[in-house]
Amino acid sequence: MRLLVIGGTSFVGRTIVGDALGRGHEVTTFNRGLTGKDVDGVEALRGDRSTDEGVRPLAGRGFDAVIDPGGLVPAHVLRTARATAGSAPFYAFVSTTAVYRTWNAASTDESAATWPGAADQDGDPADLENLRVHKRGCELAVEQTYGLGACLVARAGSIVGPYDNLGQLPWWLTRIAEGGRVIAPGDPDRGLQLIDVRDLSAFVLDRVEAQAGGIHNVVPDGPNTTMGRLVDGCVRATGSDATPVWMDEGFLLSQGVQPWAELPLWIPDVPDAAGFWAVSGASAAAAGLRTRPFGESVRDTWEWLRSGGAVRTAPGVPPLGLAGEKEQRVLAAWDSRPAGDG
Numbered sequence: 001m002r003l004l005v006i007g008g009t010s011f012v013g014r015t016i017v018g019d020a021l022g023r024g025h026e027v028t029t030f031n032r033g034l035t036g037k038d039v040d041g042v043e044a045l046r047g048d049r050s051t052d053e054g055v056r057p058l059a060g061r062g063f064d065a066v067i068d069p070g071g072l073v074p075a076h077v078l079r080t081a082r083a084t085a086g087s088a089p090f091y092a093f094v095s096t097t098a099v100y101r102t103w104n105a106a107s108t109d110e111s112a113a114t115w116p117g118a119a120d121q122d123g124d125p126a127d128l129e130n131l132r133v134h135k136r137g138c139e140l141a142v143e144q145t146y147g148l149g150a151c152l153v154a155r156a157g158s159i160v161g162p163y164d165n166l167g168q169l170p171w172w173l174t175r176i177a178e179g180g181r182v183i184a185p186g187d188p189d190r191g192l193q194l195i196d197v198r199d200l201s202a203f204v205l206d207r208v209e210a211q212a213g214g215i216h217n218v219v220p221d222g223p224n225t226t227m228g229r230l231v232d233g234c235v236r237a238t239g240s241d242a243t244p245v246w247m248d249e250g251f252l253l254s255q256g257v258q259p260w261a262e263l264p265l266w267i268p269d270v271p272d273a274a275g276f277w278a279v280s281g282a283s284a285a286a287a288g289l290r291t292r293p294f295g296e297s298v299r300d301t302w303e304w305l306r307s308g309g310a311v312r313t314a315p316g317v318p319p320l321g322l323a324g325e326k327e328q329r330v331l332a333a334w335d336s337r338p339a340g341d342g
Contacts, residue, residue, distance in 0.1 A: 001025045001026070001064040001065060001208070001209065002025070002026045002028070002062065002063045002064045003020055003025050003026065003027050003028070003063060003064065003065055003066075003067060003208070004028050004029075004030060004058075004061070004063040004065070004066045004067070004084065004088060005017050005020070005027055005028070005029050005030070005042075005066075005067045005069070006029075006030050006031070006049070006066065006067070006068045006069070006070070006071065006080060007029070007030075007031050007035070007068075007069060007070045008027070008029035008030075008031060008038065008039065008042065008069075009029070009031060009035050009036035009037060009038055009039070010035050010036050010070075010163065010165045010312065011159070011163050011164060011165040011166070011197060012069040012070060012094055012156075012159065012197055012200065012201070013029075013069040013070055014036070014039060014163050015161070015162075015163060015197045015198055015200075015201045016067055016069055016201045016204060016205065017029060017039045017042060018039055019198070019201045019202065019205055020067075020205055021039070021041045021042070023205065023209075026043075027039075027041070027042045027043070028042065028043040028044075028045060028061070028063070029042045029043070029044050029045065030045045030046075030047055030049075030057070030058065031044070031045075031046070031047075032046065032047070032048050033046050035312075036312070045057045045058070045061075049076045049077075049079050049080045049083075050073070050075075050076055050079075051079075052079065055079055055080060055083040058080075058083045058084060058087075059083070060087075061087055062087045062088070063084065063087060063088040064088065064089070064090065065088055065089070065090040065091070065092060065208045065211070066080070066081075066084050066088045066090070066091045066092065067092045067094075067204065067208060068080065068091065068092065068093045068094065068142070069094040069204075070094065071093060071138045072125040072131070072134055072135070072138070073121075073122060073123050073124075073125055073134060073138070074117060074118060074119050074120060074121040074122075074123075074134060074137030074138050074140065074141050075120050075121060075122040075123075075141075076122075076125075077093070077137075077138040077141040077142060078119050078120055078141035078144075078145065081141055081142050081145035081146060082145055085145050085146060089150060089211070090146070090150055090151065090152075090208060090211050090213070091142050091145070091146045091150065091151045091152075092151065092152040092154065092204055092207065092208050093138060093139060093142045093151065093152065093153050093154070094154050094156055094200070094204065095135050095136075095138065095139050095153050095154060095155045095156070096131070096132070096135050096155055096156055096157075097155045097156070097157050097217055097219065097279050098131060098132040098135060099114045099115055099117075099132055099135050099136040099139065099155065100112050100113070100114055100115075100279075101113045101114060101115055102272075102275075103272060103273050103274070103275045103276040104271055104272050104273075104274050104275060105274060105275045106274065106275045106278035107275070107278060107279075107280045108217075108275050108278075108279050108280060109217065109279075109280040109282065109283065110155070110215045110216065110217060110280075110283055114136050115132045115133045115136050116133065116136065117133050117134065117135070117136030117137030117138070117139065117140050118137050118140070119137055119140040119141040119144050120137075120141070121133075121134065121137045125314070126314060126315060126316040126317065128317065139153050139215075146213075147213075148213055148214065148215070149213045150211075150213055151213050152204065152207045152208065152212070152213055152214060152215075152216075153214070153215040153216070154200070154203065154204055154207075154216055154218045155215065155216065155217045155218060156195055156200050156218045156219070157193055157194065157195050157217070157218070157219035157279060158192075158193070158194050158195070158265065159194070159195055159196075159197050159200060160194050160195070160196055160197065160297045160301065161196045161197035161198055161297050161300065161301060162197070162198075162300055162301055162303075162304035162309065163197070163304065163309065164197075164301060164304075164311055165311060165312050165313060165314070166311070166313070166320075167264070167311040167313060167319060167320045167321075168264035168265050168320060169194075169230075169264075169265075169297070169298065169301050170301060170305060170311050171264050171320050171321040172230065172231070172234050172264065172265075173234050173237065173238060173298070173301060173302050173305060174305065175242075175321065175322075176231070176234040176235055176238055176240050176242045177234075177238040177240050177242075177302075178240070178242070179240050179241045179242045180241075180242060180243070181242075181243050181244075181245050181331055182231070182242045182243065182244050182245065183244075183245055183247055183252070183257075183263065183322065183327055183330060183331065184227070184228075184231050184244035184245060184246045184247065185227065185246075185247060185249060185252055185257075185259075185263050185266040186227065186246070186247075186248070186249040186252075186266065186268070186269060187227070187246075187269065188226060188227055188228025188231070188244075188246055189226050189227075189228060190226060190227045190228075190269055190277075191222075191223025191225070191226055191277050191278070192223055192224070192225050192226060192227060192230060192265060192277050193219050193220055193222065193223045193224060193277040193278065193279060193281075194220075194224060194225065194265075194294060194297070195218060195219050195220065195291065196291065196292055196294075196296070196297045198292070199289065199290060199291050199292060200218050202290065203216075203218055203284060203287075203288065203289045203290075204218075206288055207287065207288075212287070214283075214287070215283075216283045216284040216287055216289075217279050217280060217281055217283060217284055218281070218284050218289060219279050219281040219284065220281050220291045221280065221281035221282050221284075221285045222278060222281070223277050223278060224291060224294050225294040227265070227266070229294070230265070230294075230298070231244045232244075233294070233295050233298040233299075234298060234302075237298050237299050237302040238302060245331065245334065247330075247334055249268050249269065251334065251337070252330070253268070255329075255330045255333055257322065257326075257330060260320075261318075261320060262320075262321065262322040262323075262326075263322060264320045264321065
């Protein structure tokens with residue numbers, strides 16, 4: 001097939017490009033040439049979809065499908081979809097399960113209420129505060145231009161794997177590789193639901209090859225690991241002598257430790273987040289999603305880091321992780337708490 005991949009130089013996009021080339025497809029990437037190096041073997045077009053002039057390089061080009069793995073601004077996605085609607089019969093957009101309004105129940109499926117969005121809304125790609133609304137607007141931009149039968153909306157959960165540009169699993173691996181006592185949050189048996197970027201890529205390309213539209217939560221159908229297994233897996237992969245110190249969530253919050261930002265992938269176990277790690281993946285499973293054992297994701301991400309891989313977050317996005325000095329203060333406070341307290 002002749003595929004147009006928007007971006008295509010980092011994490012999800014890079015993985016999709018590599019996978020597509022490996023399947024024998026002809027791949028053209030369309031990007032500004034600022035984020036990273038184009039994968040060898042692609043035809044690279046330069047442009048900026050934030051303006052009408054910026055998408056002119058797409059004029060007169062014909063493709064079998066467009067794959068948009070990273071759209072963040074609805075107006076940009078709408079402009080891209082309109083520019084390709086007459087020359088590519090299918091559009092695949094990688095979205096996020098963050099578009100759902102509530103997380104208080106397990107098995108949230110594709111019929112659940114989403115945040116409102118507007119297909120023509122403009123904005124700043126770095127505006128992560130409004131990510132959930134903007135991503136829903138991006139979905140609408142594709143749906144309204146192509147129609148659901150000719151587009152795929154792949155709502156990915158938390159993504160891990162080589163070439164990670166988010167930094168969640170890489171932070172745990174890097175910190176645990178340093179050794180010593182490591183803060184571990186809450187219940188080690190708390191389930192997590194993580195999708196390997198290579199499994200996401202395979203699902204998207206399978207659906208593109210079949211020209212099969214629809215909306216799918218691209219997640220394992222239920223938790224596929226736990227926080228305890230994640231930490232233990234990082235210890236094994238790195239060969240570290242790190243010792244996890246499992247701390248009560250209430251204590252961590254009392255010490256000002258920020259979930260997700262300072263301890264990546266930690267979401268406190270509260271009623272409003274009861275379904276955060278238990279989104280329904282039944283639709284994607286029925287459509288052919290295959291997921292690898294989570295241990296492979298840990299091992300391969302560590303191998304990528306060891307071979308020189310580095311997390312390159314988007315401009316303006318602060319790095320994840322707990323600062324060393326704060327970690328030591330929290331550990332000291334934990335050690336000095338009254339006997340019998342948590």
